[in-house]
Amino acid sequence: MTIAVFPGSFDPLTNGHLDLITRASRMFDQLVVAVGQNTSKRGVFTAEERVAFIRQSVGDLPNVDVRIETGLTVAFMQSIHATVLVRGLRNSADFEYEQGIAGMNRHLAPEIDTVCLMADAQYQFVSSSLLKEVTKFGGDLTALVPVPVAEALQQRLGSDD
Numbered sequence: 001m002t003i004a005v006f007p008g009s010f011d012p013l014t015n016g017h018l019d020l021i022t023r024a025s026r027m028f029d030q031l032v033v034a035v036g037q038n039t040s041k042r043g044v045f046t047a048e049e050r051v052a053f054i055r056q057s058v059g060d061l062p063n064v065d066v067r068i069e070t071g072l073t074v075a076f077m078q079s080i081h082a083t084v085l086v087r088g089l090r091n092s093a094d095f096e097y098e099q100g101i102a103g104m105n106r107h108l109a110p111e112i113d114t115v116c117l118m119a120d121a122q123y124q125f126v127s128s129s130l131l132k133e134v135t136k137f138g139g140d141l142t143a144l145v146p147v148p149v150a151e152a153l154q155q156r157l158g159s160d161d
């Protein structure tokens with residue numbers, strides 16, 4: 001039984017993240033989405049809100065679990081016997097970034113492998129940070145995030161409040 005972990009900030013969840021969660025859930029017996037906080041990014045939503053957005057969207061994926069995890073990802077993975085760390089690649093900047101993290105994680109926990117999935121072409125330009133910027137200036141994001149996320153983004157950052 002292979003347990004995989006998909007860690008990230010998910011601030012907030014996008015359809016790009018959701019596509020990756022769906023695909024990874026088909027590849028591994030169990031997938032744990034670990035919601036953390038990237039220390040170099042300022043969060044708009046609390047960890048609990050970010051978890052709720054994901055839970056609302058993965059109801060039809062029985063082997064997906066969502067939880068808050070703020071410690072070292074590989075230590076958390078070891079504690080639940082997870083052996084695959086899933087991340088997404090949209091472009092070469094992601095690759096550079098992920099390569100460094102994967103190298104460090106492999107140093108810390110050689111039994112854990114990082115598996116990177118290529119972003120689907122339709123979501124290659126989708127990032128949580130960009131969506132937050134676009135919301136501030138009134139752009140329409142309905143095709144890029146689940147409905148509850150679009151509503152929450154509008155409420156929190158929208159130009160008309």
Ligand code: ADP
Nearest residue numbers: 008009010011016017038087088089119123126
């Ligand atoms: P982090 O702050 O840990 O990078 P993010 O929530 O920004 O957290 O991203 C989590 C993971 O999801 C990263 O591996 C990122 O590359 C991937 N990802 C983000 N957006 C997309 C997307 N549109 N398509 C595929 N993967 C994505």
